Amino acid sequence: MFQIILSLTVGVLIGWNFHIYFMALKPKVIPQNSIISPKIDIKKCKPTTIVINSIPEKNILKQTIIKEHNISKKSNIEELSFERLIKSGKFSDAMAFYMEANEQQLKEYRLILKVYFYDMGRNFPKKAIEQILHYIEIEPKAVDIKLYLAKLYKDSGEFKKAINLLFNLQQSDEVKDLKSISNDLNVTVESYIKRLEVNKDFNKLTLFLEDMINRNIDNQKYIIRLAKLYYELDNYEKAETLLDEIESDSTYSAKAETILTNIKQKREELKQYTHKIALNKIGSQYRINLSIDNTPLTLLLDTGASYTFIDEDKIPTLAIQKEILLNTAGGEIIAHLATASSLILDDIELKDFNLTVAPFKQKGVDGLLGMNFFEKFNFKIDQNRKLLYFKLK
Numbered sequence: 001m002f003q004i005i006l007s008l009t010v011g012v013l014i015g016w017n018f019h020i021y022f023m024a025l026k027p028k029v030i031p032q033n034s035i036i037s038p039k040i041d042i043k044k045c046k047p048t049t050i051v052i053n054s055i056p057e058k059n060i061l062k063q064t065i066i067k068e069h070n071i072s073k074k075s076n077i078e079e080l081s082f083e084r085l086i087k088s089g090k091f092s093d094a095m096a097f098y099m100e101a102n103e104q105q106l107k108e109y110r111l112i113l114k115v116y117f118y119d120m121g122r123n124f125p126k127k128a129i130e131q132i133l134h135y136i137e138i139e140p141k142a143v144d145i146k147l148y149l150a151k152l153y154k155d156s157g158e159f160k161k162a163i164n165l166l167f168n169l170q171q172s173d174e175v176k177d178l179k180s181i182s183n184d185l186n187v188t189v190e191s192y193i194k195r196l197e198v199n200k201d202f203n204k205l206t207l208f209l210e211d212m213i214n215r216n217i218d219n220q221k222y223i224i225r226l227a228k229l230y231y232e233l234d235n236y237e238k239a240e241t242l243l244d245e246i247e248s249d250s251t252y253s254a255k256a257e258t259i260l261t262n263i264k265q266k267r268e269e270l271k272q273y274t275h276k277i278a279l280n281k282i283g284s285q286y287r288i289n290l291s292i293d294n295t296p297l298t299l300l301l302d303t304g305a306s307y308t309f310i311d312e313d314k315i316p317t318l319a320i321q322k323e324i325l326l327n328t329a330g331g332e333i334i335a336h337l338a339t340a341s342s343l344i345l346d347d348i349e350l351k352d353f354n355l356t357v358a359p360f361k362q363k364g365v366d367g368l369l370g371m372n373f374f375e376k377f378n379f380k381i382d383q384n385r386k387l388l389y390f391k392l393k
Contacts, residue, residue: 309358355372
C-alpha cells in the first residue's frame with residue numbers, strides 16, 4: 001500500500017514540473033480589458049514619430065552586395081573582402097568597400113589597387129583608364145596613379161589628354177618630384193610633335209605649338225619650333241613675327257638668328273624669278289589657267305608627266321603627228337602626239353608647243369601640264385602660298 005502511495009506522489013510531482021516548464025515557454029497574453037492596454041480611439045490620435053536605431057552603413061552595404069550576388073547568408077560575411085572583389089572583377093563593389101574603409105585598411109587597399117591597375121594597364125589599357133578615372137574621383141590626390149594614367153594615355157595615342165594631365169600635376173601642390181613630372185611632360189610633348197610631323201599634319205602641329213607657347217612654360221623653346229615650322233612651310237612673315245619675341249640674350253637667340261638668316265637667303269632666291277602665278281588647289285594637286293591656240297584651259301600641274309596632256313575634245317583643230325603609247329596611273333593608253341601653234345601663260349608665249357591628246361574626263365580640269373613645259377623654266381612651287389614662281393632659262 002505504501003509503495004502505491006509513493007508512486008502516485010512521484011507521478012504528481014513529475015506532472016507538476018512539466019506543467020511549470022511548458023507554462024514558462026508559453027508567451028504571456030495580456031487581457032484586452034486590462035488597465036495596461038486601454039482602448040484607443042484611432043481617429044483622435046496625433047501622428048507620432050517613431051525612432052528606430054539605424055543599422056551601420058557598412059552592414060547595409062554588405063547585405064546589399066550579398067543580395068545582389070546571391071551569396072548565402074550562412075557564409076562568413078568577411079569573405080566579401082576588398083581583395084576578393086577586385087580579383088573577381090567586381091570593381092564597383094570593391095570601390096564601395098574602399099569608401100567605407102578605415103585608414104589602416106586604406107593603406108592595404110591602395111597597394112592592392114596599384115598592382116591591379118598596372119596589371120590591367122598591360123592587358124586591357126582602355127578598361128584600366130576607365131577604372132582609374134573612377135578611382136581618381138574618390139582619391140583626387142593619388143599622384144602616382146595619375147602619372148600611370150598619363151602613361152596609359154600616351155601609349156594609347158591620346159597625347160593631348162596625357163599632356164593636359166601632366167600640366168595639371170605640374171601645377172599641383174601635392175606633387176613633390178617636379179623634375180620627374182617635367183621629364184615625363186617633355187617626353188610626351190616630343191612624342192606628339194614627332195607623330196604630327198610623320199603624319200604631315202601641319203595644321204594640328206601649328207595649333208599645338210601655339211597652345212604650348214600660350215601656356216608660358218619654356219615658351220621660347222616652342223616659339224623656335226613654330227618659327228622653324230613656318231619657315232619650312234615658306235611662311236616667312238609669320239616666322240619673323242614669332243622670332244621678334246626671342247630676346248637677344250636668350251639661350252635660343254642663336255637658333256633664332258639661324259632661322260632669320262635662312263629666311264633672308266630664301267627671299268634673295270625668290271628675286272631671281274620673273275613671274276609669280278596664283279594656283280588653285282584640288283585635293284592634293286594644283287591647277288593653273290592658261291591658253292593653247294587661243295582656247296582657255298585649266299590644267300593640273302604634273303611634274304611626273306613627260307608631256308602636257310589635254311582632252312581630245314578641247315582643241316579639235318590641233319595638227320596630229322602620230323599615235324603614241326602613254327603610261328598613266330590607270331595603265332597604258334593610246335594617245336596622239338600633236339603640235340599647238342602657241343601656249344600662253346601670263347605674258348610668256350611658247351611657240352610650236354608639243355603635247356598629247358586623248359580622252360580625259362575629270363571635273364574642273366582639261367588635262368595635265370607636264371615636264372615638257374617646266375623644263376623650259378627655272379621654277380619653284382610655294383605650296384603654302386599656293387604660288388608658282390618661274391623664269392625662262
